[in-house]
Amino acid sequence: MKVRIKFAKYGALRFIGHLDVMRFFQKAIRRAEIDVAYSEGFSPHQIMSFAAPLGVGLCSFGEYLDVEIRSHQGSEDMLKRLQSVCVEGIEVLSVKALPQKAGNAMASVAAASYQVAYKNPEKSFRGYEEKLAEFFARSEIMITKETKRSTMQVNIRPGIYELFIDEEGAIVMKVDASSAGNIKPSFVTDAFFAYAGIKTEPFELQTTRLETYLNAGTAEEPVFEPLDWIGEEF
Amino acid sequence: MKLPGHASKLALSDEILMTIEKPARYIGSEVNAVIKDKEKVDVRFAMCFPDVYEIGMSHLGIQILYDMFNRMEDVWCERVYSPWVDLDKIMREKNIPLFALESQDPIKDFDFLGITIQYEMCYTNILQILDLAQIPLKALERGEEDPIVIGGGPCTYNPEPIAEFFDIFYIGEGETRYRQLLDVYKENKKNGGGREEFLYQAAQIPGMYVPRFYDVSYKEDGTIASFTPNRENIPASILKEIVMDFTDVPYPLKPVVPYIKATQDRVVLEIQRGCIRGCRFCQAGQLYRPVRERDVETLKKYAVEMLKNTGYEEISLSSLSSSDYSALEELVNFLIDTCKEKTVNISLPSLRIDAFSLDVMSKVQDVKKSSLTFAPEAGSQRLRDVINKGLTEEAILKGSAMAFEGGWSRVKLYFMLGLPTETEEDIRGIAELSNKIAATYFEVVPKEKRTNPVQIVASTSFFIPKPFTPFQWAKMCTKEEFIEKAHQTKRAVLEQLNKKRIKYNWHEADVSVMEGVFARGDRKLADVILKAYKKGCIYDAWGEYFKNDVWMETFEECNVDPAFYTTRERSLDEIFPWDFLDCGVNKEFLKREWQRALDEKVTPNCRMQCQGCGAARFGGGVCFEERSGHESTN
Missing domain, CATH: 3.30.70.580 (Pseudouridine synthase I, catalytic domain, N-terminal subdomain)
Known part of the structure; x- marks a missing residue:
């Protein structure tokens, strides 16, 4: 078993x-x-x-x-x-x-959700809610992906399923985590910080994976459920 | 949402931990690490292995003492290892004090800093530890607020080169006297006594050597004229501490399990201490006399419990010569049965190759992937007699033949170059023995079965005379002699018929010379070590960080001639720097053995016939076993 x-x-x-x-x-x-x-x-x-x-x-x-x-x-x-x-x-x-x-x-991994928060409890992303919504509303979010041989432009927007600021003032996202299209949370935050003109210090942020999901729907209409949704107590 | 656990109390910032190699070396929190309330203990003890975490975590001695101390309610013992060079640099730049893994508190706030000294080439790392901990390097410069720095381990059998840096050396096995030492410490503190008072009392506890209470004077030729206590009631000679009830002494049944892969990534079962063999080059063989065995039923119980407590996938037996453990067969059979059921691997180092061990090995390892190890140590029978290594060519060839028939095809051989009385013929013997083993393969394995070509790997290290061995009087070779001997060996290998089947490796000569200097060194070396450290020498045991030119330059600056310690002939009446220590084996016995070596005479082992070495005074172990009168074959 x-x-x-x-x-x-x-x-x-x-x-x-x-x-x-x-x-x-x-x-x-x-x-x-x-x-x-x-x-x-x-x-x-x-x-x-x-x-x-x-x-x-x-x-x-x-x-x-x-x-x-x-x-x-x-x-x-x-x-x-x-x-x-x-x-x-x-x-x-x-x-x-x-x-x-x-x-x-x-x-089975299809998606993952992350929280990105300031380690310093005095600081937060409060006030950037609208800016983030505006950023998320775009159809294209291009990032530069560097591989060993080349750099290429990739549109990560289709792989971002949710993006908002939670009640603690941290950025929360649900993104593609499949082996083919994995999006690192820093891809999203870096692009957003550049878009919104936010400057952060190195190591100032703590990223936490909140959940890992499988796709219980279809490729066209995905339904993301926690990875153990498929399992049962025994 | 509010998430727990982002902030944890670590001595290093996230920024540092994210930029250094293997941050897991510095965060503690391992399985079975002991956490206590520091407000509820009287003594805080930092136990240090002055090398990188993966090496230090593999050391059984620290696990034993860590467990022993933490069984004491009034003591919290924590661990500390040498920060790797990347973190070393950052800690110096940012003035971060060295910290203990468990509490992440600075070492300088502890009562004791215990340092195990396992090899000479860690001496600069000891200074690194003290320096990063922000403790004055020299014992006499330490104040009331500084921890008591106490050393232990095999190198303390000649602690003189590093005596200036230690408050106390604990001579012998750690299990016996620490309780007494800590009680004296607590009592002294309660009575308002200071550091000096404590050290004076400590120096009167058996096994404790407090260097500051001894004065050395030298003759014109640089050898020792006298070595005497400079205070009343300080013993002139210090006898090693030893555990005689070896079965019932506490053993770490819940050793700390690291996250990163340590060198020793397995349960270690110490089956006996000491060795009956008396190889004349071997220091451990003399220091840990007499042989004491641990009861086999106790070991079986420990094995099961330790596997359960750690989750390790492998178990290994620890001793100087496992084949001499009297209940080995029973223990190994038990382990094979238990481990098969638990899918645990068994590793059996230091086994003599014979029918029994080959049978066992074929059960516990993949014959095709494993190799057979012999340590003849010398190439000819003559020289093996000189060093009292009982292994004969016949036994090696017979063992190899059996192994080849059993499917093995790889053989590792260990030799030493530069042994006393060595000739070119002895050196050629290394190549010839390797060749004979290869030839044996072609004799016993029929052509159609030769699927894996036979491979002989012969390795040589350079012989370094060590204190408390019959060779403590011997002259060590120069670097040039060593290198020439290695070349001779190489040439001889190339002359062999089966040369393509023989691979020859040799060790660096520079480090061996340094090790030779420290091994038989005296207090005059402290300046050299300190100065070399200040010039950036650390991790000398790591080839890539060993800076021979800096060392040689420092010897010159300090006006110390390394050859005085290595290649000089020593007379039988010379006072050695370590002569005030007594490891149980007396000097007369060592002199007898030195003479027998020169006479090429083999001495029977402890089980065959007592040689009256002196270790019987401890009142137990092999010295009091019934002797069967005949010896099993080697």
Whole structure:
């Protein structure tokens, strides 16, 4: 049986890289004594798939990984076990069983939402609500994407699904996070800051991934649901 | 929405953490890290390994002491490692004091800074730690507010080159005397006593060496004339501390598990301390006498518990010579059964190659991908007798043949160059032995089964005489001699029939010379170390940062001749800088062994026949085992 684990990552553990998070979970699953499935061969490894790698420095409250398990005593038991072996900064939020046909976590990712806030609680984006709405109302938002060989102009507007300022005065966005069209939150904020003439200092902002979504609709008419929407408690 | 946890208490700003390599080295918060309320403890102890996090986190000794201290209710022990060069630069520029990982508090506010000294080439890193911590480098310049700086580990068996930088050295195994030391510290503080009073009392606790209470005078030739206490009640000789109840002494069952991959990324089970072998070049073999084994039932319990507490995918046995552990077979079979069920890998270093170990290895590793390791240390039987390395050519060839039949095809060989009495013939022996092993492969493996071509990797390091070994009197080679010996080895390899199957590697000679200077150095070296550090020498153990020219220039400026410590012949009656220390093995025994080496005579190991080295005075271990009278084969 395949289960999808949702977790948060914050605080000091923002500075742990993606590979280290994978290693953390491999060990956490052992500490929790979960009957996880292993690959065959001389160096068996846990059958594990992460949804979308999170950059170093970012917080998240919507991270996911899938693991294959051989036996269990229900989702509540598994959640408790995992929570008891975690550390301050990585918190398991839920565990759900996936239906047979569900795609793996990484392939399922269609979108993600982010909050971009000033670290200094005195500062916020309040007052920029209209400017942001105006920016979002455009049909084209061109950014320069630099690859190893070339730089190219890309229109990211079609990949931005929501963009507003929340009650805390932080910018919130829902954007394409699929492997083909992933939009980094900084693409959006950089373009907006240039548009609105906002100057920020390096490292002044904290980006937090709020949720990772799958597409429960069609390519033409997407319906974004949290990645574990497809799963069920067991 | 309001999100929790953006702000966490870290000593380094986000800006710094986002611009340096591997920020996870500095944030603490690892699994099993111990957090206490600093208001509720009496003693704050910072435990330091003066090298980068991934190296320091791999060290068993720190995990043992960290666990021991944190079992004490009145103590909070935290960890600190050398900031890597990128952060080092930033901390100096921004005047950020070095901090402990757990609380992220400055080290200078702690009661103790404990530094484990595992290799000579970390000496400048010790100064880096003190400097970044904003603690005066010299012990005599420290004030009441500064932490007590205490050193431990193998290099403290000749602490003299760095004696000026330490308030105390703890000689021997850490498990025995720290409680007493901390009680004295607390009592002294309560009574309003100062630093000097505490150190004076500490110097009277067994195993504690407080350098300031000893004076050294030198003869005209630079050797030591006298080494004497300068205060009343200070012992003239300090006997090492040792754990005799090795099974019941606390062991870290919940070691701290790093996020980033450490060098030792596995559960480490210490099965025994000490070694029965008595190889004459080996310092550990003398320092940790007598051999003490940990009970096998205890080890089985620990293995299961530690795997559960850490989630590690691998377990490794730690000892100087695992094959000599009397219940090895039982332990390994237990681990194989347990680990198979838990899909844990087993790594078995320091195993003698024989039918048993090959059988075990074929069960726990992929034969095709792994290699076989022998450490003959010398190329000829004559020289192996000189160094008392019991391994014979016959045993190596027999082991190799069995291994080749079992499917292995890669062999690693470790040798030393520059051993006492070495001749060109001994050096040629390295190439010839490598060749014979390759030839064995072609003898025992039929043509149709030679899917993986045989590969022999022979590596040589340069021999460095160490204190408390029979070779402490020996002359070390010069850099030029070392390099010539490496070239001779290379030429000899190229003359072999199977030369294409043999790969030869050798170590840097410059670092070996430096290590040789520090290993048998005296207090006169402190100036050199300090000056080299001030000129920017740190991370000397890391080839890319070792600045030989700066060191050599500094020796000259300080008017210190490195050759005095390395290539000089020493007479049997010379007073060595470390002679006031007593590791349990007496000097008469070492002299006997030095003479037997020159006579090319092998000495039986502790289980075969007691040699009266002196370690029996500790009242336990192998010294009091019933001897079977005959020895198993090597």
